[in-house]
Amino acid sequence: MTERVEITLTINGRDYIVRVEPRKTLADVIRDDCGQTGTHIGCEHGVCGACTVILDNEAVRSCLMFAIQAQGKRIRTVEGLADGDQLHPLQASFIAHHGLQCGFCTPGFLMLAVNALETNPEITDDEILEVLSSNLCRCTGYQNIIKAV
Ligand code: FES
Ligand code: FES
Numbered sequence: 001m002t003e004r005v006e007i008t009l010t011i012n013g014r015d016y017i018v019r020v021e022p023r024k025t026l027a028d029v030i031r032d033d034c035g036q037t038g039t040h041i042g043c044e045h046g047v048c049g050a051c052t053v054i055l056d057n058e059a060v061r062s063c064l065m066f067a068i069q070a071q072g073k074r075i076r077t078v079e080g081l082a083d084g085d086q087l088h089p090l091q092a093s094f095i096a097h098h099g100l101q102c103g104f105c106t107p108g109f110l111m112l113a114v115n116a117l118e119t120n121p122e123i124t125d126d127e128i129l130e131v132l133s134s135n136l137c138r139c140t141g142y143q144n145i146i147k148a149v
Pocket of ligand 1: 040043044050
């Protein structure tokens with residue numbers, strides 16, 4: 001077994017000090033070692049987008065990077081979107097527009113769209129469509145996700 005190293009991940013404003021093998025992906029460490037299971041893992045090779053988190057204002061696929069690469073960065077996951085009982089407006093919009101069915105893809109879509117809207121509040125519908133096209137959903141047929149965003 002590879003030797004473990006101690007790393008600190010800052011997730012939704014809280015520091016998690018964990019000992020992990022250097023080969024472990026950010027997605028796995030967020031879920032297994034930090035207990036934040038809202039970030040989902042689908043394909044594990046960068047195709048589906050279910051594992052999308054925001055890393056310092058950039059939406060990234062957390063299955064495609066090592067956790068040690070995320071040290072010193074601000075990591076945001078779906079758990080950090082709501083403010084207490086108050087859902088993030090985009091979460092509320094997904095509910096209002098039936099933008100989810102099984103919900104497996106939803107955390108990834110939320111983080112992807114939140115990042116796009118925060119980094120470019122003037123984003124056009126076409127640009128949003130382009131952004132959302134990077135993630136996969138097996139249930140909804142996409143139309144209601146697009147409407148929600
Ligand atoms: Fe990361 Fe599919 S699990 S892109
Ligand atoms: Fe089921 Fe998108 S809601 S995969």
